[in-house]
Amino acid sequence: MKKIITRFAPSPTGYIHIGNVRSAIYPYLVAKQANGTFILRIEDTDQARYVDGATTLIEDTLTWLGLDWDEGADKGGSDGPYYQTERKAIYLEWAKKLMAIGRAYADPTDSETIEKYRNEDNLKKVPYLYRNHRPVTTTEWQPGIPIRFKSDPKPRDWHDEVMGDLHAGPEVQDDIILIKKDGLPTYNFAHIIDDYLMKCTYIMRGVEYLPSTPNYLAIYEALGIEMPKIVSLPHILRPDGRKKLGKRDGAKSVTEYREDGILPEAMLNYLACLGWNDGTEQEIYTMAELIEKFDISKIQTSGARYDETKLLWMNGQWIRKIFAEQGIDELYSRTKNFWPESAANYPIEYRKQVLSIIYDRLKVLSDLKSMTDYFFVDPKINLDLIINNKFLKNFSESELASLLSTSIQALSSIESSDWDANHLQETLNQLLADTDKKPAELFSLIRLALSFAPFSPALNLTLNVLGRDTSLSRLNALRAAILNDGE
């Protein structure tokens, strides 16, 4: 049984956006479920598009998602180096092999001439194929001259693990560039050599490579090496259309979602299940479950529209799942950078209490900023919120003030030591009975006095976390403001 080896081979031209993370996730899952090796190879042969720091960005993203690579990049491994620029000599050697057997040639033709050929063909309305313009005289290769593959056009059939049996005619096979003028290989050539030397058993990449596969087939054949299994991944589509999602469409980087407070588990879960499912009705998957259940043959053949709403829903599910299964400490550890500034002055234990009563309202962790400020600073009194409240607008100011007085009296009768959620609920229930008010009326008033927020957790819990002193002082403050306003 051959060891399963997969790879993620990004080009360091910027961040990893959500449109292409799946080509990292799936190979990782395939490798892990077979106890195989997952390689990170950096395809940095395009000097013009190279972006400084992109490799680090890519590594950070993978690490954040939990996609640890076994070999590659700076980590090393037995088949390195894993930066293509460092493998320059290897590609040249293989290109020379092809030249030696007459399957590649040095081509000094300049780009203007090539452009001319193309234009002529376009004008004649015949398909442009460079092999029809192949130089008749041979040139000896020397540095600075590109090397082209000498194609052998014929019908080709192959199998794609997702798309099934595919076929292409000779009309799409051409003399593609193997080694560029700058001495570096093209993707078309480099990935074939690398996958072979790194013993990759699967090539998982976007469907955009489908049309050039016949050319790759020809190179494999000429080289006499076996092609790994091909897994073409359908595109992730823009939310508003059918086009593939790309950076130009404002595709967010994975790290942007991290900054918004999306959990890596949710991101991974959502992306893995976009265009794949195991045939059951399961929606929430842990990494371990994905590794266990992932199945290439169940990858969808059509593109899938990216739907942020569902990602948000899934993030909420994960927030609750982590709280339920791993507890408040674990959930709290994920919230480090998401608290309002004012929270800094409060002890960790207090913040954990706040989190434990607010967490099921969070869609993203950054919601903490706007949802919890009244736990850390006294809210600004806004009488309009009281006057316009649909349950309170029929009360006169004196009625509101006396309702607050009664509430303050009842709540202050609770000793500090008894200020817990149960006692508070009992007191609130009693207060309801004594005042003969509806919950909507009494509770709205107290809730607003405490938070002046559009929403907040259950009243007894809010009172409990806020504490006796703060709660009473806020109620008093509102009462004073109402009386003051009435004069």
Add this chain to the structure above:
RNA sequence: GGUCUCUUAGUAUAACGGUUAGUACAACGGGUUUUCAUCCCGUCAACGCGGGUUCGACUCCCGCAGAGAUCACCA
């Protein structure tokens, strides 16, 4: 334009010849002592079109239409 790929509700998907076409998100309505959310219940909503094959087709075949990808010394 050539070549290739794709096509189940608004979105993501299930079904692998026989089901009232299932599930989730979204939307809408309702319930859980206020709000927002969670949770629970319910409603709406789909097999692109046309031919075959078959007793029977979302499922198999052929056309068509629509959508997408690709035609670089980018990957």
